[in-house]
Amino acid sequence: MKISDVRHILDTIGEMFPDADCELNHSNAFELTIAVLLSAQCTDATVNKVTADLFQKYRTPLDYVSVPLEELEQDIRRIGLYRNKAKHIQNLCAILIEQYGGEVPEAHDQLVTLPGVGRKTANVVVSNAFGVPAIAVDTHVERVSKRLGLAGWKDSVLEVEKKLMKAVPKDEWTLTHHRLIFFGRYHCKAQNPKCQVCPLLDVCREGKKRMKTSRVRQDNK
Secondary structure (H helix, E strand, O other): OOHHHHHHHHHHHHHHOOOOOOOOOOOOHHHHHHHHHHOOOOOHHHHHHHHHHHHHHOOOHHHHHOOOHHHHHHHOOOOOOHHHHHHHHHHHHHHHHHHHOOOOOOOHHHHOOOOOOOHHHHHHHHHHHOOOOOOOOOHHHHHHHHHOOOOOOOOOHHHHHHHHHHHOOHHHHHHHHHHHHHHHHHOOOOOOOOHHHOOOHHHOHHHHHHHHHHHHHHHOO
């Protein structure tokens, strides 16, 4: 894709969502790590409802490892896969205490070794908590990138990330990550995207296909 086309996409999404930011409520790197871990296959809205009480009860890694696993499970049971996530949280907190003095490490390669923390979670933490440019590819970022031609249809999540890092100026990585999420969450949805009113329809192969199919249906009525 031409640099000018990428710039057009970034500027347009920026105009649509100028205030896009992390929607997971947190007050420090530790809370953000827990929130992102909980958000896997779960909406940010649900996570925020759970962490509103969770972060009042548990403030440090020691707090999480000081309760029975069953109690933590009950505290997050509204979250999908809550049993596995409770185990991950307690194991993660134990490692933070034993190896990092109870603090979340800033290095990406250290973060991804923690239980329940994959590449996406690590990217979110380093970019939002520590100010390190990164693009975390979640389901929204992946979908939008492929629809707009910023990545190939068959690209893996890692391939999408690498292509975005190459196409987007480094100082815009974190901001672009948030804006792509907002664009995918509120406009270019998985089901019923707003193609009819999308300012990027001219460069969106998915949108063009959908609009063409819609016109064919109307003509056949």
